Amino acid sequence: MKTEETTFPISEVREQFPALKRTYKGNQVAYFDGPGGSQVVKSAIQAIAQYMENGGANLHGCFPSSWETEAIIEEAKSAVADFLGVQVNEVAFGANMTTLTYAISRALGKKWGTNDEIVVTEMDHRANVDPWLQLAEDRGLKVRWIKVDTETLTLDLSDLNEVINDKTRLVAIGMASNAVGTIVDMAPIVKRAKEVGALVAADAVHAAPHIAIDRDRQGIDILLCSAYKFFGPHIGIAAIKEEILKNLEPYKLVPAPSYYPDNLETGTQNHEGIAGIGPAIQFFASFGEGETRRERIQTGIERIEAYENYLAARLRDGLSAIEKVKVFAAARDVPKTPTIAFQVAGVAPEEVCKIMAEEHGIFVASGHFYASTLADRLDINKSGGWIRAGLAPYNTEEEVDRLIRAVAAL
Template sequence: MVLGRRTFDVEAVREEFPALGRRYNGRRVAYLDGPGGSQVVRGAIEAVAGYMTRGGANLHGAFVTSRETEEIIAGARAASAAFLGAEPDEVAFGHNMTTLTLAISRALSKGWDGNTEVVVTEIDHRANVDPWTLAAADRGTSVRWIPVDAETLTLDLTNLDELVNERTKLVAVNLASNAVGTVNDVARISERAREVGAVVAVDAVHAAAHIPIDRDALGADVLTCSAYKFFGPHVGVTAIRRDLFETLAPYKLAPGPSHAPDKLETGTQNHEGLAGVEAAISFVSSLGGGTTLREGIVSGMEAVEAYEAELAASARARLREMPGVTLYASPDGVRKTPTIALRLEGRSPLEVCEHMSERGIFVAGGDFYATTLAGKLGLDGSGGFVRAGLAPYNTAEEVDAFLDALEELAVP
C-alpha cells in the first residue's frame, strides 16, 4: 500500500511478529483480537529474553547487572516520553493502566469533598470510570456523566459547559473507544476543563496502537496506556504533567522515594518488561522517518493509521451490505480506530467467535468493559458485540477471510 511517498510494507511488518507463524486447525492464524492485546514484536521478545539471560538485578547495587537495570528503566522512560509527547521525568510505570489509575485516583481524591464533582463518560472502558467514581464515593463527591449519542456513537458535548463547571475537580475521558473505535474530541473537553481548573485524565490504552499521541496537544494532565496493546509486554505507562506530579501524594511505603516519577512506582518494577517497552517503541519508530525518536514515532504511527484506516473502511463498507449485520460505527468523517463492532441477527457473539475460531480467525465477543455503552445500545445481558480489531500486521486477505466466514453465518 502506498502512503504518500512512502510504501507501507505489511509483509515486512509481519516478519517482525513471530506469533503470526502459528497455525490452528491447519490454517494460518489471523489475529483480529488486537484491541484485547496485540501480538509482540520480535525486538521486544528478544529484549525481554536478553535481560533475563544476561542476569537481572534490583536497583542501587554496586554491580553491573544493577546498573544495567537502572539504564533499562531510564531507556524505557525516555522512549515512553517520546511515544506520548512528554518528558522522561513525567513518566511512571506500573502493572497496567487499571492499577496505575486506581493509585492515581486515590492520590488525587485526597482534596475532594461533598462540594466537588468529577466527570466521566458513557463511552469509556470501566478502567477510566470506576477508579474515579469509587474515589468520589469515598469522599462524598458527586459524579456527572458525559452522555454518548447512541446513533452516532460519539460523545454528546452539547451541555459540556454545564457538566464541567466550577465544582469539577477531574474529568476522565478515553482518547478512543475500545469497543467501537470512536476517537473522542479530547482537546475540546480539556479546553473546558482548563477553564474551571479541573484535572484531565485520559485513557489512551486503545488509541496508543493506532494513532500518534501528543499529551500536551490533547490537554491531558494524566495520560495512561499499556504496552501490551502496542506490540510490547504487559507494562502500564502513565505520563503526568510535571507540576501535578510534584504535588501528587500517592500511597507508598515509608522508605520509598518521595520524588516524581519514582514515588508512584511502588515495589519492584517489571524490569524485563521495561526492556521490551523500549524495543516496542523503537519498532514503531522504524516504521517512520525523521532525525529524532519522536519524529520516527509520529510518522510511523501516521503510516499505521493510514494503512489500518483503509482496511477498516473497506471492511465496514462490505458489512453494511451484508444481510443480518448491525454495524456499530460512528459516521464516515468521524475519526476512528480500525476496531469493528457488530452483531449478527440470529447468532450470539459467542457463536460467531466460535465459528471464526474454527477457521483460525481470532475475534472476540463481549462488552469489553464498556458496560455503560453496551447498556445504552441495548446489548447488556445479550453477549455484547463481536469485535474485530485490525493491527499493522493484518492483511486485506485476512479481513476478506473474516468477512467471508461471517457471510457463511449470515446466509438465511
C-alpha cells in the same frame, strides 16, 4: 484521519511477529483480537529474553546487573517520553493502566471533598470510570456524566458547560472507544475543563497504537496507556505533568522513594517487561522519517494509521453489505480506530467467535469489553455484547476478506 496506504511493507512487518506463524486446526491464524492485546514484536521478545539471560537485579545495587537494570528503565522512559510527547521525569510504570489509575485517583482524592465534582463519560472503558466513581463514593464527591449519543456513537456535548463547572476537579476521558472505535473529539472538553481549572485524565490505552499523541499539545494533564496494546509487554504507563506529579502523594510503603516519578512505582517493577518497551516503540519509528526519534515515531504512526484505516474501511464495508450483520460505527466522517464492533442476527456473539476460530482460524472476541455503560445504553448486553474485530499493522487484505467471507457463510 489518514485513510489509505498503498505502499505499506506488509511482508516486512509480518516477519517481525513470530506469533503470525501459528496455525489452528489446519488454518493459518488471523489475529483480530489486537484491541484486547496485540501480538509482540520480535525485537521486544528478544530484549526481554536478553535481560533475563544476562542476569536481572533490583535497583540501587553496587554491581553491574543493578546498574544495567537502572539504565534499561531510563531508556524505556526516554522512549515513552518521545512516544507521548512528555518529559522523561514525568513517566512512571506500573502493573497496568487500571492499577495506576487507582493509585492516582486515591492520591488526588486526598485533597477533595463534598463540594467537589468529577466528570466521567458513558463511552469509556471502566478502568477510566470506576476508580473515579469509587473515589467519589469514599470522599463524598458528586459525579457527573458526559452522555453518549446512541445514534451517532459520539459523545453528546450539548450540556458541557453544565456538566463541567466551577466545582469540577477532574474530567476523565477516553481518547478512543475500545468497543466501537470512535476517536473522541477532546478539544471542546479540554477547553471547558481548563476554563474551570479542572484536571484532564486521558485513557490512551486503545488510542496509543493507532494515533499519534502529543500530551501537552492536546491539553492533557494525566495520560495513561499500556505497552501490551502496542506490540510490547504487559506494562502500564503513566505520563503525568511534572507540577502535578511532584506534589502527588500516593499510598506507599514508608521507606519507598517519595521523589517523583518513583513515588508512583510501588514495589519492584517488572524489569524484564520494561526492557521490551523501547523496542516496541522503535517499531513505530522504523516506519517514519525525521531528525529525531520523536519525529520518526509520529510519522511512523501516521503511516501505520493510514494502512490500518484502509483495511478498516474495507472490513466495515464488507460486513455492512451482509444482510444479517449490524455494524456499530460512527459516521464515515467521524475519525475511528480500526476497531469494528458488530452482531450477526440469530447467532450469539460468543458462538460466532467459536465458529470463526474452529472453522476458519480467525481469532475475534465477544462481550462488552469493559465498555459496559456504552453496551447498556445500546441495549446489547442481554444479547451477549458485540463481536469485535480489531486491526493491527500485521493484518492483511487477505485476512480481512477471509473474515468477511466467514461471517457471510453464517
